[in-house]
Amino acid sequence: YQKELLMRVRLLHSQGFKFIMASPWESHENIKAGNIYPNDIEGITSFNWTGGVSWFWWYMYDKHLNNKFKFTHDHFGSYWYKKCDFLYLNKEPREHRIKLYNKLIEGGVLANSVYSFLGLKPPVRIDKEYELPWVDANNYPKYGMDQDIYEQPYVDTVCSIVSETNDNDTDVFMTEKIWKPIIAQQVFVVHGNHLYLQKLREIGFKTFGSYFDESYDLECDRDKKIDAIVSLCKDLRTKDWQDIYRQTIALRQHNYDTLFNKEKLSEEVNKTLISFLEFFDNSQVSS
Secondary structure, eight states, rough: OOOHHHHEEEEEEHHHEEEEEOOTSSSSSHHHOOOOOOGGTTTTOOEEETTTTTHOOOOOOOOHHOOOOOOOOOOSSOOOOOOOOEEEOOOOHHHHHHHHHHHHHHHTTTTTTTETTTTTTBBBBOGGGOEEEEEETTOOOOTTTOOOOHHHHHHHEEEEEEEEOOSSOOOOOOOHHHHHHHHHTTTEEEEETTTHOOOOTTTTOOOOTSSSGGGGGOOOOOHHHHHHHHHHHHHTSSSSSSHHHTTHHHHHHHHHHHHHHHHHHHHHHHHHHHHHHHHHOOOOOOO
16 A cells, blocks of 8 residues: 555656645654655655644534533532542553553542543453443444543543643644543643643633643653642642532633634634645645
């Protein structure tokens, strides 16, 4: 397949074509890991379209726009119904995920949490009551199911620990993992790229820095970031979550509304399209 692809690329290049290689469901880091693209061929350049911040935003917008979820977070009073601390879902055993997972386990942070790590051997699965009720848990995950949302695990937990695909300091890649707690209107902590939360705010969303320490987002050193997140999660277990949820009603609603705001999403998609046009305008065709 690769030989055939490269042959076609060379032929089209000789006829004056320029290339956009689209893997919008991936990050720059993932694409570099063993894949061959036209910019690997001497004399041929291409523009790589990766996920960035807009592709999975669009995907989740499109998939869940008309879904009627029932997330009950804001029952206040003498009875506080949330019985677990964190919702922490992992699939692929990437190095940064394994490090955070082990430190959370060692620190006892997940003692009262709903968590999974499907890529470990044996896999760590969430209890059946929290699994997607329309799938066979033994056959999960299947293509597309990572983006499905089931209310119960979000209702019973106070905070999502979002375990993103990468933790590098070169680009920010946002997947369904952040959009799910935003749709669920749940509080979140993110283990992701350097300045991930800052990027989230830049595109119109709000985070929870007024309610707990989000300085981990500023940490460039990957191991120190993990330590900061573990320390934060230990502290979060002592928080008055009724009060936090009461104070963040408007913030969480703002994030939900922004995710499903077509104009806001279009702004980010247009930035990608403009970068395509700039590539075609500026690139030179080899003779």
